[in-house]
Amino acid sequence: MISNIRIVLIGTLYSGNIGSVCRAMANFGLTDLVLVSPVCADGWAEASKFAVHGAAVLEGRRTVATFDEAVSDCVAVVGTTARLGLYRQHVRTPREAAPGLLALASGGSVALVFGREDKGLLNDEVARCTHLLRIPTGTDYTSINLGQAVLLCAYELFLASDSYAPPCEKAPPAQAAHRLRLLEIWREMLLLIGFMTPEKADHMMQGIQRIFSRGALTTDDVNILMGVARQADWAARANAKPK
């Protein structure tokens, strides 16, 4: 349903920010961009430069004159604000709101509306919104760059949409028997090379076991560690041979 999320930018001052928005949208699979009376006194060169591989989003943008035109067909109109104050205290974080907004997006377009770089959304624009988001920040500097604000909202919606398939380790995780065999081989090797005495072996092996358990070892990892022990074993025996 993330494709039903529309990004609406109101009166944007700098086209570089529009480019950043396009890139961020492309990063998270969004394509629907509407500009409301963009100012962009700096021309459009910066937009292309910052969009990089988000150029298709930039080219597919629509430009309209008014807020109402941008959102008239939307089932939810979600304003964003860094300021608190009158009519703005019911803000939620993007993370809190994302699942509900995606559910709404299954029924039609959901507009995420971002105001001007210097003034944000005006009160009469906030009044047109069905939802208000505020990105959590530290208290000293709450104003987030426009492109970065869009990025964070798109990121939260993307994650909430479960679109992300995390990469898998190719090697399967090691099984208990495999890990146990590893410890046996290491015990033999550590005794042989004189790292520990037989009396101290149980105690020392607890330490080794703890080290090997700090991360999730794969079968490949266990095989490598076994190889180390076997080679140390071999080298120690070869060295011990009478020359």
Place this chain on the structure above:
Amino acid sequence: MISNIRIVLIGTLYSGNIGSVCRAMANFGLTDLVLVSPVCADGWAEASKFAVHGAAVLEGRRTVATFDEAVSDCVAVVGTTARLGLYRQHVRTPREAAPGLLALASGGSVALVFGREDKGLLNDEVARCTHLLRIPTGTDYTSINLGQAVLLCAYELFLASDSYAPPCEKAPPAQAAHRLRLLEIWREMLLLIGFMTPEKADHMMQGIQRIFSRGALTTDDVNILMGVARQADWAARANAKPK
């Protein structure tokens, strides 16, 4: 512990990105920035322009010649990568890793390391990292702008640090008795103005009750809705008077 998070940028090509990083760091309360052999052929004017109110972070930066100098005192060295491939399959998302990284940061500096805009981190740099992060993206365009990548990581660490105090509604949520009284007043009014007949009243009031329950009403909200009903009631009676 978020103040123990260090941002390390390797061989950055564009100073504007360094400025964006400074702003993002300031947004989330980070101050420790180390640049490793920045290229910045575009000079430093762009850095100040993009840092905006993150200028103190920019001014407080340290510049060193090598990766090792940047991280030598760190208890964890966390690489970031958009690419998958050899030595990179054990990546975790910033959200997954954030609590553990903050726990480590309670014992010393934790470096988050970001590579060049065009090539990211090299294999021998990845090999120096104790952890690897990959920001979840769509599959079509996985390369995130440097400033935006830092922003997302800082944001996740900030949220995991529980530093954010969400704003509260000033008015307390309405209590059940208050809401019940609201419905009684509306029932009387809706009957009086002829919106519904007495036979249909129970059924219609279920619809009204549902509408009033879609959001969390505050006491102020309930008082406003009561005022509407009382005024409609008054206006209907006044109108009904013989003229």
